[in-house]
Amino acid sequence: MSAALSVWVSGIGLWAPGASTWDAFRDVVSGGAPSGASERPVADVLPPNERRRAPESVLLAAAAAGQAVRMSGRDAATLPCVFASAHGDQVITDYMCQTLATAPLELSPTKFHNSVHNAPAGYWTIATHCHASSSAVSGGEQAFGAGLLEAASLAVADDRDVLLASYDIAGSGPLGAMTSTTGPFAVAMVLSPRAGGAATRLDITPERGNVGAEPIGDPWLDGLVASNPAAHSVPLMHALALMRPTALRVPAARGLDLHIDIGVAA
Amino acid sequence: MPPLAIRAYTATSALGRGLQAHADALAASRGGLAPNDFSFAPLACWIGRVAGVEDAPLPPELTEWDCRNNRLAWMALQQDGFADAVRATRERYGAHRVAVLLGTSTASIGATEEGYRRLDNGNMPADLHRPVLHTPHSLAGFVAAAFELEGPCLTVATACSSSAKVFANAERMIRLGLIDAAVVGGTDTLCDSVLFGFNSLELVSPEPCRPFDARRNGISIGEAAGFAIVERIAGVADAPLLIGYGEASDAHHMSTPHPEGLGAELALRDALERAGIEPADVDYINLHGTASQKNDEVEAALVARTFPASTRASSTKGFTGHTLGAAGILEAAITLLAMRDGRVPANLGATQPDPLCGPQMAWHEESKPIRIALSNSFGFGGNNACLAFAHAEHAA
Numbered sequence: 001m002s003a004a005l006s007v008w009v010s011g012i013g014l015w016a017p018g019a020s021t022w023d024a025f026r027d028v029v030s031g032g033a034p035s036g037a038s039e040r041p042v043a044d045v046l047p048p049n050e051r052r053r054a055p056e057s058v059l060l061a062a063a064a065a066g067q068a069v070r071m072s073g074r075d076a077a078t079l080p081c082v083f084a085s086a087h088g089d090q091v092i093t094d095y096m097c098q099t100l101a102t103a104p105l106e107l108s109p110t111k112f113h114n115s116v117h118n119a120p121a122g123y124w125t126i127a128t129h130c131h132a133s134s135s136a137v138s139g140g141e142q143a144f145g146a147g148l149l150e151a152a153s154l155a156v157a158d159d160r161d162v163l164l165a166s167y168d169i170a171g172s173g174p175l176g177a178m179t180s181t182t183g184p185f186a187v188a189m190v191l192s193p194r195a196g197g198a199a200t201r202l203d204i205t206p207e208r209g210n211v212g213a214e215p216i217g218d219p220w221l222d223g224l225v226a227s228n229p230a231a232h233s234v235p236l237m238h239a240l241a242l243m244r245p246t247a248l249r250v251p252a253a254r255g256l257d258l259h260i261d262i263g264v265a266a
Numbered sequence: 267m268p269p270l271a272i273r274a275y276t277a278t279s280a281l282g283r284g285l286q287a288h289a290d291a292l293a294a295s296r297g298g299l300a301p302n303d304f305s306f307a308p309l310a311c312w313i314g315r316v317a318g319v320e321d322a323p324l325p326p327e328l329t330e331w332d333c334r335n336n337r338l339a340w341m342a343l344q345q346d347g348f349a350d351a352v353r354a355t356r357e358r359y360g361a362h363r364v365a366v367l368l369g370t371s372t373a374s375i376g377a378t379e380e381g382y383r384r385l386d387n388g389n390m391p392a393d394l395h396r397p398v399l400h401t402p403h404s405l406a407g408f409v410a411a412a413f414e415l416e417g418p419c420l421t422v423a424t425a426c427s428s429s430a431k432v433f434a435n436a437e438r439m440i441r442l443g444l445i446d447a448a449v450v451g452g453t454d455t456l457c458d459s460v461l462f463g464f465n466s467l468e469l470v471s472p473e474p475c476r477p478f479d480a481r482r483n484g485i486s487i488g489e490a491a492g493f494a495i496v497e498r499i500a501g502v503a504d505a506p507l508l509i510g511y512g513e514a515s516d517a518h519h520m521s522t523p524h525p526e527g528l529g530a531e532l533a534l535r536d537a538l539e540r541a542g543i544e545p546a547d548v549d550y551i552n553l554h555g556t557a558s559q560k561n562d563e564v565e566a567a568l569v570a571r572t573f574p575a576s577t578r579a580s581s582t583k584g585f586t587g588h589t590l591g592a593a594g595i596l597e598a599a600i601t602l603l604a605m606r607d608g609r610v611p612a613n614l615g616a617t618q619p620d621p622l623c624g625p626q627m628a629w630h631e632e633s634k635p636i637r638i639a640l641s642n643s644f645g646f647g648g649n650n651a652c653l654a655f656a657h658a659e660h661a662a
Contacts, residue, residue, distance in 0.1 A: 077517075086401060086402075087401055087402065093375070093378070097379050100382070100459065101385075104305075104458055107462045109468075112466050112467065113646070117424075118645070118649055121515075121647060122646070123520070125516070125648065126648070131529060135424055136649075138401065138402040139419065139421065140398075149418055149420075149444075150420060150435060153438045153442055154438060156442060174388065177389060177390060178378075178390060178397045179397065179400065206417075206444060252418065253416070253417070253420075254419065255362070256416055256419070
């Protein structure tokens with residue numbers, strides 16, 4: 001049976017506590033390098049002023065997206081983009097709810113406009129002069145898989161390269177106890193409908209049911225997966241780092257997984 | 267693109283529950299805005315509030331999802347036979363072949379706000395200790411759970427373009443054969459985040475909003491829910507059609523539209539191209555028309571320079587208020603009603619037209635056959651969408 005969607009991975013970006021770039025992550029996974037200390041995400045796509053003021057969610061998403069676009073060699077201005085996050089910027093949501101409960105008229109207009117779920121998509125398109133479509137999506141705990149399905153659909157349906165960035169930041173306050181997100185994580189990919197020199201292909205087929213994630217067996221990687229919805233991408237990133245053909249499943253909704261066959265050019 | 271059939275649709279807003287309430291209000295040019303009585307410290311402004319949400323809890327089996335936003339969604343789903351249509355769609359295709367693709371800007375954040383108002387030793391109070399509510403995905407999760415749908419389930423949260431963009435998500439997935447049908451739409455409810463948030467940006471009018479009036483001075487926030495079922499046209503007779511959509515980004519500013527309406531124009535061109543139509547083919551445009559200074563200025567100029575005078579255009583936010591993430595689906599439903607009934611809705615609220623407006627503006631209700639119509643939705647962050655609809659015979 002042929003896959004429902006086939007896309008080539010022409011760029012990858014990642015930020016994890018202990019590996020602040022895709023290259024660093026790959027070195028840990030495939031080269032046995034130790035994971036390092038956490039470093040601030042480098043969102044050098046954003047103008048310096050914006051970078052200083054940007055909330056953590058925007059920095060994280062832009063850092064991963066910037067790496068992926070750079071690796072792909074594509075022009076960010078022409079790439080439709082999908083930003084996927086389970087919970088958006090929880091630190092701002094916590095601030096908003098605290099302030100609204102005590103002094104609603106003192107709500108910060110800047111915090112409010114940074115609170116929208118599409119803030120990273122907005123800052124990204126402004127910084128990269130991107131007039132293509134942009135989207136901000138959530139799929140709850142399955143936000144990474146839901147975003148991947150959407151981005152791959154867009155790439156194949158419109159026959160153009162698409163940027164996917166998936167991120168979540170740690171929860172804080174009473175909200176944090178509801179979301180169980182304990183650490184930040186972001187991942188990004190440029191997905192292409194044709195090979196165009198890319199070494200890795202994803203054949204994606206939606207399948208019924210949630211089989212659940214198998215532990216990778218590495219405490220650092222398994223810790224990442226448990227810490228953050230965007231890190232449900234870690235098994236896929238692990239496989240991409242090892243550059244071996246393999247198959248795995250990524251949850252994309254309640255009752256729906258994506259079966260992904262990873263093909264690697266010889 | 268191959269057109270899609272809209273097998274069923276419904277809307278609930280300050281104009282009432284279901285399509286007939288909306289058709290009646292539009293025919294009578296009777297708006298639904300009222301002085302703000304929402305929250306424990308109401309701002310002095312006007313709102314579009316849906317009556318009776320407080321008194322309509324979810325059925326017992328869905329209690330985990332109970333909150334204002336999901337109540338309004340459920341209330342809307344019960345209108346116009348929509349819930350039965352969803353169940354029939356599930357039977358027809360199978361639960362995993364039907365997607366739930368919904369737009370919202372704040373989902374059930376009202377429940378999170380409430381939890382913070384009555385914290386229990388710094389923790390979410392026990393009755394609100396329900397993680398499914400405290401996430402932007404609450405609405406889509408709820409609808410998928412309520413109808414036991416197991417296809418792709420996605421929340422689009424691009425502010426005010428959210429529930430327009432879901433039609434595009436659905437079209438792509440259907441064209442690629444990933445699904446056979448999708449429940450699209452969205453819900454947004456009044457909450458402190460949006461009332462005090464837009465107030466902090468000085469975008470809220472102290473009066474009922476006046477889209478495209480020379481003296482307009484801000485938005486009126488409303489709440490609404492709306493849904494549609496879209497699928498391939500084969501086997502669906504006499505349904506209105508989605509014939510195109512356009513999506514684009516302004517790349518300009520988080521809360522101010524591009525001064526020349528670049529993103530809006532790109533979305534419009536994309537929609538016309540996908541639909542295979544020219545501006546002169548468009549009989550009616552439901553404008554975004556929020557009554558904010560900049561949005562209306564940019565949109566009025568775009569319409570004036572693009573369309574012939576025979577194209578009629580109006581904003582219906584004077585009827586319903588700006589329902590934010592639900593605006594796309596509410597105004598899609600109003601556009602489909604305008605086509606069904608052959609009536610161009612009035613641009614309610616404006617008495618002194620902005621001189622930037624062209625002859626396309628329908629200041630008062632008009633009778634006119636509408637074969638092809640557009641609906642514009644522009645969001646925070648410069649996120650634009652335009653939908654193109656046509657009568658059933660367009661496919662022939």
